[in-house]
Amino acid sequence: MKVPVESFDEGRITLSVGSVARLQINRPEKCNAMSASMWSALSEACHRITESAQVRAVVLSGAGGHFCSGADISEFADAYVSEQSAERYNDAYCSVEAQIRDLGVPVIAEVRGACFGGGLGLALSADFRFADATARIAVTASKLGIAYSAEDCARIMEKIGAVRAKDMLFSARTIEAEEALRWGLVDRLVDPERLFDVVDTYANELAARSRASLKAMKLIINSIAKPDASLCKRLRPTYSQLFQGPDLAEGSKAFLEKREPRFV
Template sequence: MGESFENPHIALAMGKVTTLEINRPEKRNAVNAAMWKSLLAACDRIARNPEMKVLLLKGRGHHFCSGADISEFSDAYGTDASAESYNRDYRAVETALRHLGVPVIGEIRGACFGGGLGLALSADFRFCDRSAMFAVTASKLGIAYSAEDTARVIEKIGPVRAKDMLFSARTIGAEEALTWNLVDRVFSKDDLEAGVRDYAGTLATRSRASLRAIKKIVNALVEPDMAVCDNLRPTYSELFRGPDIVEGARAFMEKREPNFE
């Protein structure tokens, strides 16, 4: 059954196959600061559910998640403290999903950009339909993808394609994403939900103890070196205090190309 949050933009339906849904379709499911906190609370509630064997992660409507809500960047990144708090919250959500003791399947339609791709890469599988679009637009905003998210992109598609995606900020369609191993399966629009449910149903028949152990082992063997990520954090964080993020965010809101120095 569905569970309510103080934040109406997060929906949770608990069961053996549990669904966590971003519910802000009017903003292409862009995630604001309050939503990151609610997603983390949802992950905590999910982790304490003894019946669950599979989690489905999705967005309501035509899009999975268009990323962080850029309209609030001036507040979120207004001070060093607020920037660190904001970045810490979204990293915590991704970590919670990645280390959840059950398989997580991302069900992806439409936009899967920036922070939305970070969420998708925190899942164990990414199943999409042919409307799916993937991009990391950080270079158009004057910022960079975090070391952790970049490591997960490299894990899936390799360093050269990762640089292509991150340098250019170009949009990658479903078929190219499949060729690159960024997604695992592509379905028609009408078949995606059934395909996800069918695979989730198969996993739900497996040993919960086995699923938990397999996920823990695989994740441990491919986890990025956190000491390296910590060392790189200043390289990432300093961009949120620079002049380019102001121009990048303004250009996004004004629907124009940024004019960087």
């Protein structure tokens, strides 16, 4: 039986609800870059999953050849025009990550192509990351004149340690699929033509387990591994102040003009 697909934000986020729910970012013409309205739509889709008694596992993916290239940089001029608008935008992004982490069922990120910036934040919010050989992972904050949040930095460090996290975040270099697997940024690497089936098989295997058991164990593990909330709160100004700085204006302009930034 074909599962009906629900659309959010004019179809840029889609959701099919079954024992395995498929949650998809659907903006392939922009490599699935997330607009402000898409963060809200993704949040709404997560609410639908939470409300469903049918869902026992979730697969998070991107349409076309990419998972998610991060936030839509063309919106940055408006999103970060003031401290208040910057806080609203960053809070919306962080809130969606938290929703995905807190879903009471297992979440698998199915990663193809670009998994950059905010896209990596979404992937790290899932319980597992299954990727194919086309996967490329990067955080380009240092090219944009901004920082990655304390919470996201903590999750990267949990996977790869402090030195590799510094390498990745300072250089903004792209981590190819094989290196991402060696480092632990992805959990399984699968041939491109097999990725959907491998993810689907594993998701259905998890869906057949005790929902109550998985929910309890997920809560226990996530609670133990959770970053220090008070420390992240103290570090928030260090992260937030950069969104009002001159480097972001130059970094985002350089990105849109497809050139290297020239920071003072």
